[in-house]
Amino acid sequence: MIPKKLFFTKGVGKHKYQLQSFELALRDAGIEKFNLVSVSSILPAGCQIVSREEGLKELRPGQIVFVVMARNAINEPNRMVASSIGCAVPADGSHYGYLSEHHAFGENAEVAGHHSEDLAATMLATTLGIEFDSEKDWDEREDIYKMSGKIVKSLNVTKTAEGDKGGLWTTVVAAAVFVTGPDSDDEPNQSSKQ
Secondary structure, three states: OOOOEEEEEEEEEEEOOHHHHHHHHHHHHOOOOOEEEEOOOEEOOOOEEOOHHHHHHOOOOOOEEEEEEEEEEEOOOOOEEEEEEEEEEEOOOOOOEEEEEEEEEOOOHHHHHHHHHHHHHHHHHHHHOOOOOOOOOHHHHHHHHHHOOOEEEEEEEEEEEEOOOOOOEEEEEEEEEEEOOOOOOOOOOHHHOO
């Protein structure tokens, strides 16, 4: 089973119970009605990135759905909480890419997003043999990665929130959601025919 499509989403939820704040964050992200299974961070070769709306149209309530998810929660008033998914897409469509999860406290959306994007791009760069100085900041390495011609793009989807002033649980999620289904090119299993 190799996903053909992927979409990104994010959400935030607040509630007196941590689990309920997570549910509300999933609702905000539009993925609460699925049985979510967390997987590791490979973007399959040829997997098309689509809009959230397009991806959701192909999923059904109760369906088992594979996700790469970053999740973070806090019940401290005013403290910043962040969750981010980074993505790095190789120029060669026959090669896989990378997704990364990052969760942090005290980071704004820009910092958390750069961190997750850097993680994904660096993982892809190392598999593609791109030489770089890991001590350089993300902006410099991003230029090196893209100038190599081996990484076509990198991006991030990040959700941040301040902890609720009244001490409610605040949960943020960011997710890469895989869309899987029957492959229209597949032939029925011939071995059962006599």
